[in-house]
Amino acid sequence: MKVIISSFFFLFTSLLLHAQNGHQLWLRDKKALPVHVICKQNSPTLTIARQELHDSWQGAPGATISLIIKKDRAVKVDGFKLNENVIQANTDKGILYGVYELLRNQQTGGKPKGGVDNPSYQFRILDHWDNPDGSIERGYAGNSIFWRKQDPFTVTDEDKKLWQEYARANASIGINGSVLNNVNASPMILTPDYLNRAKVIASLLRPYGVKIYLSVNFASPVSLGGFKTADPLDPAVMAWWKNKVKEIYSIIPDFGGFLVKASSEGQPGPQNYGRTHADGANMLADALNPFGGLVMWRAFVYSANNEDRAKQAYDEFMPLDGKFRDNVIIQVKNGPIDFQAREPFSPLFGAMKKTSVMPEFQVTQEYLGHAVYVVFLSTMWEECLQSDTYQQGKGSIVARCTDGSIFPQKNTAIAGVSNIGLDTNWCGNHFAQANWYAFGRLAWNDTLKSGQIADEWIKLTFYGDSSQKSGEADYTGDWTKNFLVPVKQMMIDSREAAVNFMTPLGLHHIMSANGHYGPGPWWAPKGIRPDWTPPYYHQASTNGIGFDRTKKGSDAISQYHEPLSSEFNNVATCPEKFLLWFHHLPWDYKMKDGRTLWDDLCYRYDTGVNQVREFQKIWDKAGPFVDSTRFMEVQRKLREQEINAVLWKDACLLYFQQFSRMPIPYDIERPV
Ligand code: GCW
Structure with missing residues (x-):
């Protein structure tokens, strides 16, 4: 009996x-x-x-702190000024961000940089790919926190509590917008029941400074309004949108605006009616403009018969530079294909000069191991933000091309596709929380280094598990040496490890079909669009491997500015991490380290697997520093990741070997 009671007690407390x-x-x-x-x-x-402040103060006991709203021209929108015991801002939101910054510094032992702290981007937004039925496209952490199938319009206390916790988490890292539904948008989202639920969500998010936005289906006038057309130049269609927008603002007065995926992957759009992206975006922008709303128009476009999918977004959007209204921002994925483990930056960054452009990152790990892999995405985003586009000569990095430093964009924004769901830990994997955190931190400050972000996150998330301390944290002892340092290293190396065991040397899009988890370089059933199949991307044959995007190939390199264009074009100067992205090379091509391309590929796959095994060793030693639930859950994830990493390596090497016809180096673990 005692055993039963105590095991119930154990179960209860552990839950x-x-x-x-x-x-x-x-x-x-x-x-x-x-x-x-x-x-x-x-x-x-x-x-x-x-x-x-009262709930979390870790500074000098009994200190006095003043919160002052006062106009200061050096302080921008949500920014603040933090000095000694004063937080000053132009708005109450600015004060709140200042408070979180102060508390974060107290807890992490960081030094407040002091003085003015302005966000890099004005709009720092999470895009939720949540469907009205509660499912989430590419979501790996359970169903939507916003929508559900059963009893869809009742708002419970639990709903409210969750939305509030969500808002607070966002505010604490500076996120100030949420797109509540999938870009593959159901027109239903614009019907009164859904708008009213959105209104309640907005009311919970508002005090935390988070505005709501909706993704809209371009054909809504047809599906909801009973129209025969959604032609953006049709006056009746324009009027329908104007009315709809008016209705939305009467329900949600501070509504943020629309996110639109149009004429993309089968979604309806202006091109159905022979119109351009600018025609479509401007029509919606005109409807939103009187209310101060934004249109985030996605540039994720490609089609079946394009010789190189990587080129299409640039080709379609560049000619439209200067044709968009001021309240339109073109939302561009970090790379030209699709959120792969590694891509060069999209050439649309640093291209248009008269159009606002915003980066779209993917926080959910669609191509990076779902909620299974431990992958800290911050290093990937940092790599993108720090890439030099050479738009205005050296130093025109993606961050500066999009945050208004180079061109005074009317609006600056950045979006992250959320990884949040109803899972108890929000993100499906404890370490995936770090990606949500990192996105917010980089959106606030696009010059932050991943090492600092990881450091902060580990301290905030794990310190105090073994001992509930109060006051200044002590980061000098064992905890730092045996937990913080190795775990941080694991996080920093984790993305490169994933690149190594999945798609080294610039390989891309060779994952298994549809699910996008695990290897599938062979997948090419008859009748399927070639640009959906891996062989289109790796181009492996007995002649070699890689996609030729040089001048002799698809010439995608010409979409980049000089000197980058020539650097990519020339196999001798192309960074090896992008080698097979830009070049098709024979299997015995000599790499910089003297190995053949084939051997190098083998070693990289093998390195990736071994890196994951190192992560397991690091985490196995983390037991004393983490509560048992989180310890075991992460341990389990890493085990699964190791199995999948081996699968990637074995599957890819055996598949490519039929073309290379070369032996796998003797010191690499044999594929089974
Ligand atoms: O990455 C691909 C995904 C689709 C997604 C699309 C997009 C929302 O596989 O699921 O659709 O990109 O970004 O629009």
Whole structure:
């Protein structure tokens, strides 16, 4: 009996712990020290700011801190000024961001940079690919936190609590917008029932400074309005959208605007009516403009008969530069194909000069092992943001081309495709929370280094598990040496490891069909569009491997500015990490280290697998520093990742070997 009771007790407490550990994200309960907060103004946002200070203060006990809203021209939109014991901002939102920055520094032992802290991007947005029935496209953490199939329009207290926790987590890292539904948008989202639910969501997000946006289906006038056409130049269609927008703003007065996937992957769009992206985007922009709403128009376009899918977005959008309204932003995925483990940056960054462009990153790990792999995506985004486009000469990095530093864009924005679902830990994998965190931090400050972001996240997420301490954290002891340092290294190396065991040397899109998990370089059934099949991308034959995008090939390199264009074009100067992205090379091509291309490929796959095994060793030693639930859950994920890494290596090497007809080097673990 005793055993039964105690095991029930164990189950109960571990369930409770599980919920707490997962739900709290990087905002874990702390024993707060006393603090006096002086704030003359009042608003729901300031109430939260005050409360956060009282709940989490780890600075000098009994200190006084003043929150002051005062116009200061050096402080931009959501920015703030943080000095000693004063947080000053132009808005209450700015104050809240300042509070989170101060508390973060207290907890992580970081030094507030002091003075003005302005966000790099004005709009820092999470895109949810959540469908009205609660499912999530490319979601690996359970169903939607916003929508559901059963009893879809009742709002429960749990819903509200969750939306509030979600808003708080976003605010704490500076995210100020959420697109509540999938870009493959159901027209239903614009019907009153859904708009009213969105209104409640907006009301919970608002005090935390998070605006809501919706993805819209371009053919909504047809499916909802009973129209025969959705032609953007048809006056009746324009009027329909104007009315719809008016209705939305009457329900949600601070509605952010629309995200649109149009004339892309079968979605309806202006091209169905012989119109351009600009015609479509501008029509919606005109409807939203009187209310200050934005149109985020996606540039993710490709078609069956293009000789090189990587070129199409640039080809379609470049001629439209200068033709878009001011409240349109073109949303561009980081790479020219599709969120692969590694791509060069999209040539659309640093291309258009008269059009606002925003990066779209994918936080959900569609091509990076779903919620199974431990992959810290920050290094990938940092690589993209720091890539030099040479738009205005050296130093025209993607970050500066999109955050308004190079061209004074009317609006600056950045989006991340969310990895959030109903899972107890929000993201399906404890380490995937770090990607949500990193996206927010980079959106706030696009010059941050991944090492710092990982450092902060580990401290906020794991410190104190073994001992509930209050006051200044002590990051000098064992915890740092035996946990922080190795785990941070694991995170920093994790993306390169995934590239190595999946798609080294610039290979891409060779994953298994549809699910996009695991290898599938052979997949090419008859009748399927070639640009959906891996052989289109790897081009392996007995002659060699790789996609020729040089001048002699598809000439995609000419979409990049000089000197980059020539650097990519010339096999001797093309970075090896992009070698097979830009070049088709014989199997015995000599690599920089003297190995043949084939041997090098083999070693890289093998390195990737061994890296994952190193991660397992690191995590196996983390037991003393992490609660048992999180410890075991991550351990299990890494085991699964190792199995999948071996599968990738074996499958790809055996498949490519039929073309290379060369032996696998003797010191590499034999494929089974
Ligand atoms: O990466 C691909 C995904 C689709 C997605 C599309 C897009 C929402 O496989 O599921 O659709 O990109 O970004 O529009």
